[in-house]
Amino acid sequence: MDPQESFRKMATQLRNAGRGAPGPSKGFFTGAGALVALVAGGVALNASLFNVDGGHRAIKYTRLHGIKDTVYNEGTHINIPWFETPIIFDIRAKPRQIPSLTGTKGLYHLQMVNITCRVLSRPSVESLPRIYRELGMDFDERVLPSIVNEVLKSVVAQFNASQLITQREMVSRLVREHLTLRALRFNMILDDVSITHVAFSPEFTHAVEAKQVAQQTALRAAFLVDQAVQEKLSIIVRAQGEAQSAELIGDAMRKNKGFLELRRLEAAREIATLLSTSGNKVMLDAASLLLNATRKRQRSPSQESGAASDAESSPEKKKVRWEGKDDSTESDSDEPSVEDKICLAVYCQHGRIGAAYFDTVKSMAFVLEDTQETAHYELTTTLLEQASPDVLLTSSRSEDEFMDVARTHMDASGGVFQIRPHKEFVPSKGRERLLSLRLLSELPQDDGNLPASSEIASTSSNSDGATRNAYDFMRRRHEETGGNPTMKRWNASIRLSNFASVESSPLCLASIGALLDHLVREQAVNNLEDEGIAGLEVRGIETLALDQFMQINADALFSLQVFENESHASVHSEKTKEGLSLFGKASVCDSLFLTHIHLGTLNTTKTTLGRALLRTWLLRPSLSLAVIKARHDAVACFIASENLVPAYAMQGHLKGIKNIPRILGMMRSGKAKMGEWQGLVKFTFHSAMLRDNLSELHQAGDVDIVRKLVEALDIATFRDVGNRINEIIDWEESASAGRICVRPGIDEELDNRKHVYHGIDAVLSKVAEQVCQTVPPDYASSLNIVYFPQLGFLICVPMLEEWQGPDGIQVIDGWSFQFSSESHVYFKSQEMTDMDTHIGDLHPSIVDREIEIVQELLEEIVVQFEPMATACDIAAELDVLLSFADASRAFEYQRPEMVEDNIIDITQGRHPLQEQVVDTFVPNDAHLAGGSGDRSVLVGDEATNEAEEWNSVVLCTGANACGKSVYLKQVALIQYMAQIGCFVPAQAATLGIVDKIFTRISTRESVSKVQSAFMIDLNQVSLALRNSTARSLVLLDEFGKGTLATDGAGLFCGVLKHFLNRGPDCPKVLAATHFHDVFREDLLDPDAVPITFLHMQVMFTSSDGHVLDPAWTQHLVKPVLDPAGQDQDPYTRASNKPEKITYLYRVAEGLSLESHAAKCAEIFGIPSRIVQRAQHVSHLISAHELGKLLDEEMTDQEREDLADAEAVCRRFLHWNLQEEEGSVKARLAEILGRNDEVENEE
Secondary structure (H helix, E strand, O other): OOHHHHHHHHHHHHHHHHHHOOHHHHHHHHHHHHHHHHHHHHHHHHHOEEEEOOOEEEEEEEOOOEEOOOOEOOEEEEOOOOOEEEEEEEOOOEEEEEEEEEEOOOOOOOOEEEEEEEEEEEEOHHHHHHHHHHOOOOHHHHHHHHHHHHHHHHHHOOOOHHHHHHOHHHHHHHHHHHHHHHHHHOOEEEEEEEEEEEEEOHHHHHHHHHHHHHHHHHHHHHHHHHHHHHHHHHHHHHHHHHHHHHHHHHHHHHHOOHHHHHHHHHHHHHHHHHHHHOOOOOOOOHHHHOOOOOOOOOOOHHHHHHHHHHHHHOOOOOOOOOEOOOOOOOOOOOOOOHHHOOEEEEEEEOOEEEEEEEEOOOOEEEEEEEEEOOOOOHHHHHHHHHHOOOEEEEEOOOOHHHHHHHHHHHHHHOOEEEEEOHHHOOHHHHHHHHHOOHHHHOOOOOHHHOOOHHHOOOOOOOOOOOOOOHHHHHHHHHHHHOOOHHHHHHHHHHHHHHHOOOOOOHHHHHHHHHHHHHHHHHHHHHHOOOOOHHHOOOOEEEEOOHHHEOEEOHHHHHHOOOOOEEEOOOOOOOOEEEOOOOOOEOOOOOOOOOOOOOOOOOEOOOOHHHHHHHHHHHHOOEOOHHHHHHHHHHHHHHOOHHHHHHHHHHHHHHOOOOOHHHHHHHHHOOOOOHHHHHHHHHHHHHHHHHHHHHHOOOOOOOOHHHHHHHHHOOHHHHHHHHHHHHHHEOHHHHHHHOEOOEOOOOOHHHHHHHHHHHOHHHHHHHHHHHHHHOOOOOOOOOOEEEEEOOOEEEEEEEOOOHHHOOOOOOOOOOOEEEEEOOOEEEEEOHHHHHHHHHOOOHHHHHHHHHHHHHHHHHHHHHHHHHHHHHHHHHHHHHHHHHHHHHHHHHHOOEOOEEOOOOEEEEEEEOOOOHHHHOOOOOOEEEEEEOOOOOOOEEEOOOOOOOOEEEOOEEEEEOOOOOOHHHHHHHHHHHHHHHHHOOOEOEEEEEEOOOOEEEEEOOOOOOOOOOOOHHHHHHHHHHHHHHHOOOOOEEEEEOOOOOOOHHHHHHHHHHHHHHHHHOHHHOOEEEEEOOOOHHHHOOOOOOOOOOEEEEEEEEEEEOOOOOEEOHHHHHHHHOOOEOOOOOEOOOOOOOOOOOOEEEEEEEEEEOOOOOOOHHHHHHHOOOOHHHHHHHHHHHHHHHOOOHHHHHHOOOOHHHHHHHHHHHHHHHHHHOOOOOOOOOOHHHHHHHHHOOHHHHHHHO
16 A cells, blocks of 8 residues: 555554544643654555665666656765656666677688687666666676677687687787777676687597698608608719819829829828838838939929919809898997908008008998008008907008007907918909909999889799799809909099009008908808909998097096996906996986986997997097088977977888998898898888978978988888888798798799699699509508608608518519608509609799799889999988987987187086986086197177186196096096087087097006006107197096105106197196195296196184184194294194095196095095194105104103113013024013913913
């Protein structure tokens, strides 16, 4: 009954009962009625409320509007009884496992699979009203089974049985993605979908096991067959070799009797040895004895020329290989491989030097024409430092001093120094070797006679219709590469002058000949092929001009940390890595905005050529203002905010550009593998993307590198080359076959051969059935027809036990035995011979045809090799400039202003490496002007009062560890970085060109050097004195400290005054010293010499925290007199010394005559008494009052101690160890006065 109707009926009954009740009981019934009304109200209120528990949601059904769209969350909600009805949903995820029987992919390999899928589902909260309208409360039962079965069937049908096992992760992912999308259509959310069970039929499982067993058996049979084939081939090759050897011996004996004479001598030697050891005496004449003692061996000139002509007329064999499984195009290791080592050949004679070296990364040869050498071989040292060779070759007739210099340098750098016979260093031979290079002897093809880049001809068919095979191809290639040798030689001599003028440089030609001979030997050893000079891939020949680059020697590079080799962590490894240096490999966060680099500064290059070019730039900073400004313009363009995205994209595409010159060289020599072809295709793609990124740069029209690269990137041509390669080469088949394979549809003949080869299994099965009919049933339990390359078609039967006995293998009539293994025997029959004749050796013919097609493809694209190599070289330059831009953006480097003036003007300069390893770096200014040794150079506006005079020499003083060395290095590094084309770590910089940098900062000692540390320092300073110019920069850090202080101070002052006396030829000199005596004794009067004096500031803090004036500390080293006029105890006068010293690392004008070494010693734990005594003695020495130390009187305690020590010494000297007897220990205790201690021990 309805609650409201019950409530009304109850009220009517109560009202009727109240009317009939007596008067006095009316109040009772009134109270009872109120109570009942209250209860009824509570019931009605309870009926109008409903609860939604946790993990549930509710919707309402109204009699007026039906299902409302409002979804009620957890909690208590109001409901109108009878009019509204709440419907509560459980929205928690519920697991459900749904099995499904489905079929795999394949018409002939269909397998039924039982798959169980587990889904974790829940309804979409926002769609609960729609779910109830369309599906009801059992929505998951209505939806999940059907969509799971449908998705499983559709996904599994895409895979075969083996793929379901090996690619289960992919299957699960596809099921999850498809099922999630299907469930969303029904407003259901799937939190997890996984395949929990996959089961195949028992027949499939047994078939898989049987297949594995069959494959193992087949592999073993193949191995045995290959073993038999190799044994057979070895026997054939050995027999052929013996036959050929016999023929060669016969020919040699016919042409020249020398071989017979050699055999006579060998026989005579054996007979003589036998007779000399025999006890019997035999008298025989020389002819009978075969000793040939009276015969003379002569060889006519005609025979020698004939032999030489025979050697020259031997045909040159060219090997072409397009196979191999190694897909790598170049090594990712930073260490050079055997083939990547730089080899330098140098010949020094009569004071002149000529050289040549080969860069294997660029495939370029560099030559140094004959040049006059100095007495100290500075040119040789510069050449070795800039070329950085791994192998150095020189003639045995080179000058001894030159050999000593070269050997010392190679020992220090870890390279190989070889002295070759002088016969290898012959100018005429070098000219012959040079003219034999393909670069000079073969004329470049005329582009006008070649097909256009967009019209590369197809090789799908043979135009003449003739049958072509590998032998025809090799013959045709030999005919095409042939020609008139005289014409080739004439062309080479004409073209040689286009590259370098070496005809008048005999030493250079001799070095070239030795270098090419060495490269040929290395090529023959590494590749096991002797192709001679023509096999070398040389892209070009350039003249090495050392006057176009800054000269900086190895000591300066080491001192400035341009390169820093660190040893491997393992003591068993000889490899090294780049440490904290300018060239160090930087670690960059992968973001558009570079925020973190460590372990290096400038090297974020992406390509091998870029890294090699960066090293070259660091070894050879430019002296050309135009080149430097062009590089600065490029860096400024790349770090602009609007160019960040294109610059980052360009670096990404540079990663895909491999060493194209090396790849093209391998293709020309026929040694390219799949990795090289893939690298060439990647280059065509990334070069096109790089071209698009260049077009996105803002304000890049005047940037030289952008303009050059845009001109070099012929995108249409490169794209056609990449498309052509992709059309020809089948990458998947090439990867599986381990050689270059051709796509279907390219050559009809090749496709037919492959079709027959791939369908040979069915043919062999049919032939096996026919052969079985002719074989007796008891002869073999099974029979197979197999095919082996080079061997053809064979009948294979199992080996019977009786065949392994003495009777041997039984051969059926018409069959011929070929070979056998442990389990099978192989025969030839007439049917097999017919198949060999009609079908032929398919695999070699397929390989030969593919070699022809790939070679024709190479001939089509070879015309574009040089443009590609040029574009790759320019891309390497772009890679280096982008690396400079990364460093400049990361470390806030600024563009320097390069001027013609000989000045260095740096504002707020920083050390590029030191600032990376400290929390806070204090920048400093630097101002120098070269050529003002005995006068000052006025810099600035002379009409103003703010003009300042800059000197050529700057002398910095200061305390120990205050930052003087860092200051010197940072000035040199800023100048150095500016001239390689990078921005500099400074707020502003105006720099002139510096032609040479010399340093005396670090001393590299070694057991291989006979010089002491001071002699090494003298060598470095001597080099600077002899070779510096007005535009040079010299750094002297505490020169003279390795010898007697007075001698060192004198040498230091003499070097500075020598530089100053040069006047306009004075270089820019930065020096630091601790020789304060030179200023006290006026050796370098600050008011008289044109030297800028600077010092590094320090701050002293007293024990109570007050900052003290540094000048206050001067009294610590001065004597303090008592009222009587006598010097106080030197050990008690430093009671007011400052408690703490703080280095400010800030440069200020003036001198600092205190090194504060005593305070540094006290900081590091030296006792205060020793420090104070040292200060006192130091003051006396500086004042030349050392004799006062003799006038010091001892205290009473010191006199007593001295008397006791003297008495002990006298007793010890009177002790006769040989005559006296007794305990030695007791006697010693008596002498030392320690009898009491001995008695206590006893």
